[in-house]
Amino acid sequence: MKYFYLITSFLLFASSGAAQTNFHKYSTGISVGSTLVFGDSESQQTAIAYNGVLDYYFTPYTNLGFEFQAGQLRGGAPPMPNDSYGPFTNNYGLISFNGKIQLGQFLNDSQLDNFALRKIRGLYVGSGLAAIKSTTSFKNANSNFIAYEIALPLSAGININLQKKWQEYSAFTLNINYQTMVSFEDGLDGYIDTTANTNDVYTFFSIGMRFNFGTIGLYQSKRRM
DSSP states (O other): OHHHHHHHHHHHHHHHHTTEEEEEEEEEEEEEEEEEEESSSSOEEEEEEEEEEEEEEEETTEEEEEEEEEEEEEEOOOSTTSGGGOOEEEEEEEEEEEEEEEGGGGOBHHHHTSHHHHHTTTEEEEEEEEEEEEEEEETTOSSEEEEEEEEEEEEEEEEEEOOSSTTSOOSEEEEEEEEEEEESSSOTTSOOOTTOSSOOEEEEEEEEEEEEEEEEEEEEOBOOO
16 A cells, blocks of 8 residues: 555656746847838838847746847938938937736647647737837938937747757747837937827837846646646
8 A cells, every 4th residue: 555655646746747847037138130110201211229138037938027229210301391301310229128928828738749839839929118218310410309208119029949858948049029119209200290190110120049047947837638
């Protein structure tokens, strides 16, 4: 009888352990990509931007963190009668606080055994709040337009862990992200149109690397259904 209890205890321990995942609770990294602004100008131009992130993970698939972003926004001249200003360049910087949740948060063990779902478990969406400083210059104007704005970042992308086995936690992650920054103001292109019905928006498509470190967390995943 004693051996029966020992074997039963071992099997219960093994089955519960199989449903657990180790993960790093901290992650940092950098990305580079292109921006495209949608403002009062009728023409858009791509430009380069960079970002750095620092995140805290509550589970392998949910996190809160900070993003620091800097780069340029470019476009054509503002509408008449100010089109003589010429094309604009906005050298901006921002800091945002945001959260993200990945597809894997909603999958159980059985679903994570599926090859296709396992490969895309890092798909995520996120949002937060950002503060932006813009310094905009025009080709044919001598002065700069400086603005401070609050914006809503909306993100979607995928985290791809660089590891041999999906059960193991990884020190490095490839990140592909598409972000739409919706400003609550109208100054990202250096021109404020009081008759416009919408404020300025810009997008940032980026590819980067993340380094995962720090305390190891233990995640009790969902049981098989």
